[in-house]
Amino acid sequence: DAGITQSPRHKVTETGTPVTLRCHQTENHRYMYWYRQDPGHGLRLIHYSYGVKDTDKGEVSDGYSVSRSKTEDFLLTLESATSSQTSVYFCAISGTGGRETQYFGPGTRLLVL
Amino acid sequence: EDQVTQSPEALRLQEGESSSLNCSYTVSGLRGLFWYRQDPGKGPEFLFTLYSAGEEKEKERLKATLTKKESFLHITAPKPEDSATYLCAVQARNYGQNFVFGPGTRLSVLP
Numbered sequence A: 001d002a003g004i005t006q007s008p009r010h011k012v013t014e015t016g017t018p019v020t021l022r023c024h025q026t027e028n029h030r031y032m033y034w035y036r037q038d039p040g041h042g043l044r045l046i047h048y049s050y051g052v053k054d055t056d057k058g059e060v061s062d063g064y065s066v067s068r069s070k071t072e073d074f075l076l077t078l079e080s081a082t083s084s085q086t087s088v089y090f091c092a093i094s095g096t097g098g099r100e101t102q103y104f105g106p107g108t109r110l111l112v113l
Numbered sequence B: 001e002d003q004v005t006q007s008p009e010a011l012r013l014q015e016g017e018s019s020s021l022n023c024s025y026t027v028s029g030l031r032g033l034f035w036y037r038q039d040p041g042k043g044p045e046f047l048f049t050l051y052s053a054g055e056e057k058e059k060e061r062l063k064a065t066l067t068k069k070e071s072f073l074h075i076t077a078p079k080p081e082d083s084a085t086y087l088c089a090v091q092a093r094n095y096g097q098n099f100v101f102g103p104g105t106r107l108s109v110l111p
Helices: none
Strands: A004-007 A011-014 A021-024 A029-038 A042-051 A056-057 A065-068 A073-078 A087-094 A109-113 B003-007 B010-014 B019-024 B028-039 B045-050 B056-059 B062-066 B070-075 B083-091 B099-101 B105-110
Touching: A004 A087, A011 A021, A021 A029, A021 A087, A021 A109, A029 A065, A029 A073, A042 A065, A042 A073, A042 B083, A042 B099, A056 A065, A073 A087, B003 B083, B003 B099, B010 B019, B019 B028, B019 B083, B028 B070, B045 B056, B045 B062, B070 B083
Parallel strands: A011 A109, B010 B105
Antiparallel strands: A004 A021, A021 A073, A029 A042, A029 A087, A042 A056, A065 A073, A087 A109, B003 B019, B019 B070, B028 B045, B028 B083, B056 B062, B062 B070, B083 B099, B083 B105
16 A cells, blocks of 8 residues: 555534645655545546646645655645535645646545534 | 536345446547546545557456546446445546536445
8 A cells, every 4th residue: 555644534514614635745756646536526636746846736726735855755735625625635745746646645524614 | 518427326236136337428638538437425436547449457346437528437247245336437638637417326236
């Protein structure tokens, strides 16, 4: 199994509060990704990183920000959580890019009340 | 518009009853097609990567094939432990490193 951990694994929060999810990898992979998974939508890319301090937006980036200060850590922040951000969030990693396979973490289940 | 679709949405099989899952894609410049298995409450688990039409990969009871427009995941003599959601994803030239995922096929294998 790829060495990917996510924390927290479960979180309940209230609308309007900030939330930060953490992804940690031990594989020294260059690329890291944040996805959300919702019924009827499948997995959708939020943001991704192609190196330390290098990030870009994905398909559903509104309301989310990311940071990567170390190769092994990729943080996803919801500045002011909304109920529409209730979802399961997955982190993924891949190596050098190109045709690299993405490997996924165990997920974080977030409920925004 | 580039998209990835999967069919059927759900499939129920008896143990030992072979079948196939379909992943159809309309993207320009396919760089790779990926199959994953996802169990409830867990992250997707990588199964196969296919890069060019005509390519086939096998692993235990699973065999993945690729044409220019679609991929099939063939399941031979399935067992209850094969029950899961199977996801396909494509990586296309226009997306850089990014994947576009299909909605998945939910497979149930009954003993």
